[in-house]
Amino acid sequence: MPIQILPPQLANQIAAGEVVERPASVVKELVENSLDAGATQIQIDIEDGGAGLIRVRDNGIGIAKTELPLALARHATSKITCIEDLEAILSLGFRGEALASISSVSRLTLTSRPQEQKEAWQVYAQGREMETTIQPASHPVGTTVEVANLFFNTPARRKFLRTAKTEFAHIEEVIRRIALAKFNIAFTLTHNGKIIKQYKSAVNNQQKMKRLAAICGENFVHHALEINWKHNKLHLFGWVGLPTYSRNQNDLNYCYVNGRMIRDKVINHAIRQAYAERLSANQYPAFVLFIDLDPNEVDVNVHPTKHEVRFHQSRLVHDFIFQGIFDALNNEKVDLSFPSESKENATLVQVCEPDGQWISSNKPNRAAAGKNIFTQSNRQYPISQPVHKEFMPNSVKSADNANLEVQKVYGELLTKQHNRENTNTLSQSNKNMLRALSLIENKALLLQQDQQFYLISLTALQKLRCKLKLQQSPVSQQALLIPITFRLNASQFLQWQQQKHFFQQTGFYFNENLPQQRISIIKVPACLRHQNIQNAIIRLLEQNLTEFSTFLTALCDVLQTTEINIFADAIALLTETEQLITTDYQLKQLLLPIDWKIYLEKLSC
Structure with a gap:
């Protein structure tokens, strides 16, 4: 068979195999698009576990009529325009593959209206041919995406779907994870016409704690320690469960990098190591953690599902997270009990979503329709001041050279080890720990200790x-x-x-x-x-x-x-x-x- 370029329809179906694993994957992609569009209210309607219908409606900035056909085209996006944007991603989406992939395995209808447009317009695409049809529609400012009959044209994929109850449980978990990171957004989730979850916008700390309790349980809130740990351009904050509140499975592990929910083995290893002396091998810690860092220092373009990231300074991030959690667990005497509305002078745990204040040295990323809602001027909820100062190291002056700055930050971070026992150093009495600098031809690690x-x-x-x-x-x-x-x-x-x-x-x-x-x-x-x-x-x-x-x-x-x-x-x-x-x-x-x-x-x- 000769080498040939694949037809767009076939290429989209191949991409759909990576992006659209199950109905929950569709919900995740659509809700993230709504967040990138600046929505403050998002409604998700599900029928038959997502196999029948997935509808996501938001009050975001909308899509202009002239851009509707492009919205369903592969590799078409408003969130990045050049390679510099790709190196400092601030939006949740950026590949331009999701809608094209979803529409190739479903009957997709997209209806949208931006503020400056008097009427709404609707685009429809069905299956492999993906021929789009545009017509006028009635719709408020914002966007609605309807995905009907998922996998109707790929029976092999459809037969692998589980029961409606199981698939909806996966969708519910996706919404929980997103709602936990976006306190200021209101979410409504329905199944077969019945409201299952409703998270109201959480503006103050009391409301945020209520949402945390609704998602993770009040028992977790009662047995959680707050972390607000800063060091130069690294910021770790959130909650970690006390060792006495251990789990038999890792079902209460929520981790976010710059507002993106991820699963990363470097972060998981750091967390597990911080609990090593307090939990047995068959016990799992409970945590809700946010890591905020310069987007130039993390690569999110690793996997189509965007669940994985790669840090440029993995060891620095690993030790920073380990130190923050280790210190928090050593200060268990701090009272972070669930604040009651009637309790006077209650301690309000201030944990907020990642700041997203970093901007590429060349130009900022663009969110949907060209507007960057992640810049400092558009943020509604800046990072709150830390509650417990003992969890925060002193700030460090920035160096002009980026590499020198990283070395300086890492060196100063390691001096915060406080001569504690059982740290992973080459010598317990030597504070000049080994630092991994680079992977050499997949055969060796380049390490540095002091000047050696x-x-x-x-x-x-x-x-x-x-x-x-x-x-x-x-x-x-x-x-x-x-x-x-x-x-x-x-x-x-x-x-x-x-x-x-x-x-x-x-x-x-x-x-x-x-x-x-x-x-x-x-x-x-x-x-x-x-x-x-x-x-x-x-x-x-x-x-x-x-x-x-x-x-x-x-x-x-x-x-x-x-x-x-x-x-x-x-x-x-x-x-x-x-x-x-x-x-x-x-x-x-x-x-x-x-x-x-x-x-x-x-x-x-």
Whole structure:
């Protein structure tokens, strides 16, 4: 088959497979468009769990008649215009794919009227052909999008939809997450004509706390600590549950970066690490956290669903979040109980949505119809002053050079560690912690400690992490669906007799048939569940290993490592390994010092 350009209809359906996973995905995209349009009231009407009808109505700035056909075209958007805009995203949407993707798998009707237009106009598109029809309509200022018969032209996708009750539960969770970040917006959610959720606009702190209680439960509010933690251009604020209010599942985890709900492993690791000494492995913290930072320092153009982000300074963000939560948990004596209307002098917890004050150095992003509602002049709710000053470090003067500024901020942040125990430093008594600077050819991390620079092999780091996990007591195990059986020869059986206690000590669970010289592996260490266990065991039984230390080293040497090509993944690997080490030497022996003298001498020539 020759190489050819795909027809627009087919390209849109492929894109729909990424953007439109289920009705909840459609609701998320449409509500985010309404927020970008500056809406203060949004109504979401659902029928049959979203498979029958999804209607989102707002009072935003609307779309002009001349732009309606473009609204349904792929890669058409009013929110970015150049590459500089893409590097500092302030709006929730920016790809220009959502409406085109949705209309390719549904019957979509878009009705809109801007303030300066006397009448409303409506555009209609149906399925693969996506031929648009424009006609006059009656509508107030704002926009209404109706998505009917979702997946009507893709039966294979439609049959994967769950029951109406399940799909609506996913939609309800999306609205909860958005309503939790946008206190000043009023939301109404209906299902089959019945009002299910109604969140009124929350202007003051009392109203905000009521919305928080309505979404997360009053029990969470009663057992939550407020964070308002600033350091230069980083701002962390929100609520974290007390360790006594732990969960058996991670169903109360809400995290936002610059107002965007996200799921990020760097942030999750930092939060989990802050609770490490207070929660067991099967307990989960509860939190509602907002991270506000310069949009130039975070890349949101990572995944079509926009649920993932990538930080330019992952380690800085990780340690900043960890320090803020760790300090908050160490100040549990602060009373942040749910404020009663009748209670005098009640403590009002001031938590607000991200400021969005950052503006690209070239030009600000444009929101729908060209208006940027995220600029400082258009904000209705600036960041409130912190309630608890002990949670805030001193402000730092900005440096002229961006890289020098980041290094200075990070260095000053690390000095706030207060000599606490069990921090992930290379030396407990040394405040000059290792900092990860860059990922080198997917093989090593470039690290800095004070004025010394090091390279550390990612392969060696993975093996060290596994070695440390195998020395834990008890070792976490993973049961095999089908046991692995070995029939050993005389030499291998002799080595088995010598090594089986080592296998047992590192988390292997087995059955023996000594007369037949046969063993069956039933459980393996959890950290080895993706390894080639047959190959590893046979290679170990071919060696004469009489000491546990040599056995452990040999086991780690035969393990296969994975390639790491994302800086955040390398940071997570280093952080996890640091958390496992018991002596400084375990990590120090992997560091390869870099001598810059020869290069500096060449520069001076």
